Amino acid sequence: MSWHTGFRTEPPKYRPVAVVDIGSNSVRLVVYDGLRRSPTPVFNEKILCGLGRGVATKGKLGEDAIARALKALRRFRALARQIGARDVFAVATAAAREASNGEDFVDAAEKALGTGIDVLTGKEEARYAALGVIAGIPGADGVAGDLGGGSLELIDIKDGKLRDGITLPLGPLRLIDMSGASIDNARDIIDDYFSKASILEQLKGRTFYAVGGTWRNLAKLHMAQAHYPLHVLHGYRVTRPQASGVANLVSHLSASSLRDVREVSKSRADTMPYGALVLERLLTHSQPAAVEVSVFGVREGLLYAKLPRRKRESDALLSSCWDFARRYARSPEHELELCDWTDQLFTGTGALSETPEQKRLRYAACLLADIGWRAHPDYRAERSLGMISQAAFVGVDHPGRVFLALTIFYRYDGETESDGLDRLLDDEQHQRAHLLSNMFRLAYILSAAMPGMLPKIGLKLTDGKTLVLKLPKKLADLGGERVDKRLSSLAAELGRTGKIVVG
Incomplete structure (x- = not known):
């Protein structure tokens, strides 16, 4: 029997499915062409609402951020209906789960979006991020790190299986709050958390899989510096010294300087130095052999988890x-x-x-x-x-x-x-x-x-x-x-x- 016995030859059907990701920094809608092994985005929009800004110091979501998020969710509801997405899966992460008014916000968000929203625990967020890495890089062997605005999820991956994982309060927005917007204070905070994170010891000599928009922007910058001929972020792989070099450079730049860098999203200029600092200190503490970018993360991991086992195991x-x-x-x-x-x-x-x-x-x-x-x-x-x-x-x-x-x-x-x-x-x-x-x-x-x-x-x-x-x-x-x-x-x-x- 041939390896492709049973393959269906008619064109694949278009059955769009939507995922809404309510993060500490951005609120995003991604519509994929279907619930399939390798889903392709057909629509992708984000609004940087900054829900997590101030949560570490004030303990609650800001009213302006809530208003922007709810407006975005109402738009996303209309877009998903327009595109024909029958299924809309929605998740909320660190800001919504930690803020004192997070529960009220989620109630309002569900009404705006017209569907239920799962507020992920830190472990669940790490699990979905790692499943996203496995979905996109099936042979992954190392530690996946998903950097959001409010937290950093780390989880060990080996032989297609998830092992130890932790959540650390080291998202750029949270670091800005905790450090008083001081990059030197942020470095001390990061080092303190990383010195106690035993999972980093398991990363030595292996690969660190970088997930999240901040680190994708770092990869874009390195691609430009290296005159890299293939402008595809997924699977972009660099050595530890190369990753440390660009992370160290960006961590010492001001937001105003970063706004003039074409490869860096202007909306991330304020948070980029802190996200770069997290990566630079992580590489110092863990000594991986390489860093590889995964554009698949929590959203793709969520869809991957919903596939039947036969499809998950397909190539x-x-x-x-x-x-x-x-x-x-x-x-x-x-x-x-x-x-x-x-x-x-x-x-x-x-x-x-x-x-x-x-x-x-x-x-x-x-x-x-x-x-x-x-x-x-x-x-x-x-x-x-x-x-x-x-x-x-x-x-x-x-x-x-x-x-x-x-x-x-x-x-x-x-x-x-x-x-x-x-x-x-x-x-x-x-x-x-x-x-x-x-x-x-x-x-x-x-x-x-x-x-x-x-x-x-x-x-x-x-x-x-x-x-x-x-x-x-x-x-x-x-x-x-x-x-x-x-x-x-x-x-x-x-x-x-x-x-x-x-x-």
Whole structure:
């Protein structure tokens, strides 16, 4: 039985689902395209209400912040209805659960939004944030840290399971209150909490997964400094010294200076130095090997928790690529056959070597191989490169994402790539991208992208120096000059000679 047995080939149905996240700093609505393994946002809006500002010193939510939040929630209710989201899940975090008037605010918020709101405990918030990391980075091994306006949730992740977790009152808004807006006082407060946080000892030499808007802005800044060619935050990975460097820099900048930095959201200028300081001190206390950004957090973790187990355990990348095939390919069935057809060179006598991750990326590339067909022939390569490199994929690192994009780029006869993406791949990955692209070009010239053909056509490496393409007698007329040319190109990639056998 093939790995894709039971895949549904009709286009995925649009069943939007909404999540409202009432945080200490922002109130946000995100509408996703459905309750699926890799949900894609179709609408995203936030209002920085600053509900948590003053809670640490005054113990209550400010009236102006409440008014802004309720107005935003009424708008979100109307938007969710307009978009057609049948399910609206709403959560509130640190500010609402800790303020003396938090319960009254939640009652008013439920009326404004028209649905119930779950006020998460610190442990629940940490759990959902970590589930979001697992949903987006399935192989995560380290500690996830979700920095909100009022708190920092830390939870250990190993082998797809959640371990120890804690909540610390170190959100930027709370730090501003507790420190009297003094960055030096904030440093002392942070160090005091981190010196008692044993979970940080478990992070040494592993990866810290950064969740939250403040840390995403730090990543944007580092990308700009490094002239990084791929402007995708999810999966952006830097070494500890690199992360410490940018965090230390921002923690010493004033809010007015940060407002002039293009990569930093102006609405976060007041809180950025404190969020950067939290990261810099965390890295000092824990000594991780690297920091990796996760754009999946509490909201995505909440949806992930609602999936049946079978869907949670499915491959996030392949699920997304299959959705692409169902939406954009001429024949999704053909893309599945392409997966099986390319298997022939990686199994049996003289098979090419392949790791499990390379096999997974090969299947993903097969599913994406025909997504550019509707574009003008001169632009199919560039269109596919942009679609794949910029897609809202998760479950793949940046080199893997670029490998997929360049494989399909080459499949459409793309020759030069000027965006600098190729610098993210090593020579072996480049060679493999060219190899797969040549396999795809041969497959499409044989099948015309229609299902039912590839399963009848053999492709085999002999013990000698020959790559054999076997056509049944009924398909002998498929042979021709273009097939000869494509077979020769593929054989040359393998250091072989191509040969067509009929019968």
